[in-house]
Amino acid sequence: MRQLPIIVASLLLASPCAAQKAGPSLSPQSPPATQPPSATIMAEPVAVMMGACDANNDAQVTRVELTACVARSFVMFDTANRGMVGYIVFADWAERWLGDRNALPSPFEVDSNGDNQITLAELQTQFSKTFDRFDRDKNETLVRAELLTLDISRGIGGGRDRPSRRGEPRAP
Numbered sequence: 001m002r003q004l005p006i007i008v009a010s011l012l013l014a015s016p017c018a019a020q021k022a023g024p025s026l027s028p029q030s031p032p033a034t035q036p037p038s039a040t041i042m043a044e045p046v047a048v049m050m051g052a053c054d055a056n057n058d059a060q061v062t063r064v065e066l067t068a069c070v071a072r073s074f075v076m077f078d079t080a081n082r083g084m085v086g087y088i089v090f091a092d093w094a095e096r097w098l099g100d101r102n103a104l105p106s107p108f109e110v111d112s113n114g115d116n117q118i119t120l121a122e123l124q125t126q127f128s129k130t131f132d133r134f135d136r137d138k139n140e141t142l143v144r145a146e147l148l149t150l151d152i153s154r155g156i157g158g159g160r161d162r163p164s165r166r167g168e169p170r171a172p
Contacts, residue, residue: 040151045103046130047147049073061142063131070127073097074120084117105130 043051053069054061077093078085085093090110091101098104110118110126134146 042149042151043147044149045098045100046105046127047134047149048099049097050127050131050134050142051144051147059144063128063140066127066131066142067124070124071120074123078120084119086117087111090118 049069050061050066053066055065055068073093073096074085077089077096087107090107094103095101105126107118110122112122112125131142134142136146
């Protein structure tokens with residue numbers, strides 16, 4: 001009968017609750033010490049492609065360089081030389097040049113006339129709009145810093161856990 005309290009005590013110590021309390025406390029927000037921290041600066045797939053269009057290796061992409069690069073990438077997939085590709089071929093193009101078949105811009109966004117075909121002109125128009133969105137200083141040249149995105153959902157750049165600067169509203 002003396003062994004019963006020892007067995008009960010050893011079972012309590014080996015229970016998951018006891019193990020949780022005995023081990024180090026990890027909050028859900030912080031990664032384990034063996035894991036690197038999450039990235040807070042990212043690039044959209046289209047930004048990665050645009051950065052790769054730097055033809056003269058000066059770490060800048062001009063609209064001329066981008067237009068030529070998009071044309072070269074399109075011609076590789078317009079194997080029938082029709083001047084247009086369907087949505088499936090566009091998905092193949094996106095997988096090759098953007099890294100994923102579902103990366104933006106989507107074929108629905110690019111196909112401006114809704115004919116289920118994407119022409120080089122439609123793709124160039126979409127990339128021109130994207131160029132304008134990234135070109136923050138409006139100097140017709142993209143530098144790497146303009147192609148990066150700050151991920152504020154991870155508490156950086158005015159997130160909920162950081163006070164606002166100079167009266168700016170906090171992110172929701």
